[in-house]
Amino acid sequence: MSKVVQNMVPSRPAASAVRPNNPRPVTHRRWLPWLVVGGIGAVGTAVFAFIGILLIVGIVSNRGIASGVSVAGLSLGGQSLDDARTQLKQWAARPVTLTDGDRSWQLSLADLGVQVDIDNTITALKNAPAKSQLQPRLTIDLIKTQDTLFTLSNQVNIAAVSGNPPQQGRAMDIPVTLSRLQADVTGELSDGILELDMITVDPPETQTSGVDSGARTTHVVEAGQELALIARDYGVDMQDILTLNNISNPDLLYVGQELTIPASGEYEPTQADAPAAPTNSGKSILVSTGEQRIYAYEDGKLVHSHLASTGLPATPTVLGDYKIYVKYLADDMSGPGYFLPQVPYTMYFYQGYGIHGTYWHNSFGRPMSHGCVNLPTPEAKWFFDWASVGTPVRVI
Structure with a gap:
């Protein structure tokens, strides 16, 4: 009897019996490293990009000054903005030389009322193309400037002297200097030298008449x-x-x-010595350019007089009969080549010609002005309080 051997071929199990919870474990294990590496790469790229942006921004915001750029003679090309700022501060602190052509004096920019705007100057340097020649940004306080110049004038001015022979003097023309600084303070001061405007002053003629008490x-x-x-x-x-x-x-x-x-008593002309009043009715003012004196009258009688300074030969005071048409406690004055802020006790009698106080010189009794009638400030106040709009003014 032959023995029949049956081949044992295992049958495919049911799908539901062999499916695990994670159907593709091998495939998942192969993806994970690539995802991790890819994620790290993406993050790294972003980080490097961010760092690059920061570096670019830093370079742009802190980049140096273009080559060949200068400001006020300072060669700042290729330097950092911080170094440029340091040099500008040193430049701003340097002394300024004021000269009348023969003599010189030194002051700081701050003494002259001038400030250097460092921040705006740095901004201009930062944006300047190569080989630019810039000027510093300056601001000026003209009130402080004029006060400083007036104080300095005590050293600068040379008195005119009567005698045989007489000696001419020299005086600082502060209004003209102020006008130059107002028009172009940067250009005037960028080289550290300020040329003072000077005028020649003739010696006064000796006054021989007047009231004299005889005492000392x-x-x-x-x-x-x-x-x-x-x-x-x-x-x-x-x-x-x-x-x-x-x-x-x-x-x-x-x-x-x-x-x-000797012979005490400030000179006061008598009625007989004074010029005739412009009118015999009410108040009136007379300005004598020959005597450099102003007179006040009431009903034709002299009530007050004082030395004045009228226009220089190049800018004479207008002659004729006028009336005060407006009064200002203080007014800014300007004209060709001069500027004066806040001139006190101003009374205009013809166009821009007026009687006013004077803080920029003490040389009364001689021509000194650009056409107006200069008075010491206390005297200008006296006339301002005494006169009114409509008061006649005669200039001879």
């Missing part, structure tokens, strides 16, 4: 006063003051010095 008095020298002016104010000869006070050099006065004045 004491005069205390004030800032800006000259011996010739003091002598004229008192109506005495300057040589008499020199002799009485044992003064050999009239230019060596000092503030606070006590002078003995």
Whole structure:
């Protein structure tokens, strides 16, 4: 009997019996490393891109100054903005030389009322193309500037001296200098030198008439006063003051010095000495360009007088009969080549011609103005309070 051997072929199990919870474990294990590597790569790319952006922004925001760029003579091309800022601060702190052509004085920009706008200058440097020549951004306080120039004028001005022969003087023309600074402060100061405008001052003629008590008095020298002016104010000869006070050099006065004045009493013209009043009715003002004096009248009678400064030969005061048409407690004045802020006690009598206070010089009794009638500020206040709009003004 033969034995029949049956081949045992396992049957395929049912799908539901052999399917695991994760049907493709091998495939999943192969993807994971690539996903991790890919994720790291993406993150790394983003990080590097971000760092690159920061570097670019940093370079752009902190980039140096283009080659060949200069400001106020400072060669700043290729430097960093921080280095440029340091040099600009040093430049702003340097002294400025003021000169009248023969002599010189040194002041700081701050003394002159000038400030350097460092931030705006740096911005201009940052945006400047190669080989640009820039100027610093400056601002100026003209009130402070004029105060400084007036103080300096006590050293700068040279008194005119009457005598045989007479000696001409020199005085700083502050309005003209202020006008230049107002028009172009950067251009005027960028090289560190300011040329002062000067005018020639003729010696005054000695006043011989007036009221004189016959006694002596004491005069205390004030800032800006000259011996010739003091002598004229008192109506005495300057040589008499020199002799009485044992003064050999009239230019060596000092503030606070006590002078003995012969024939005391500040010079006041008498009615007989004064020019005729413009009118015999009401108040009127007369300005004598020949005498450099202003007169106040009421009903034709002289009530007050004082030394004045009228226009220089190149800018004479207008002659004729006028009336005060407007009054200002203070007014900015300007004209060809000059500027003056806040001129006190101003009374205009014809176009831009007026009677006003003066803070920029003390040289009354001689032509000094650009056409107006300059008075010491206290005198200008007296006339301002006394006169009214419509008061006649005669200039002879």
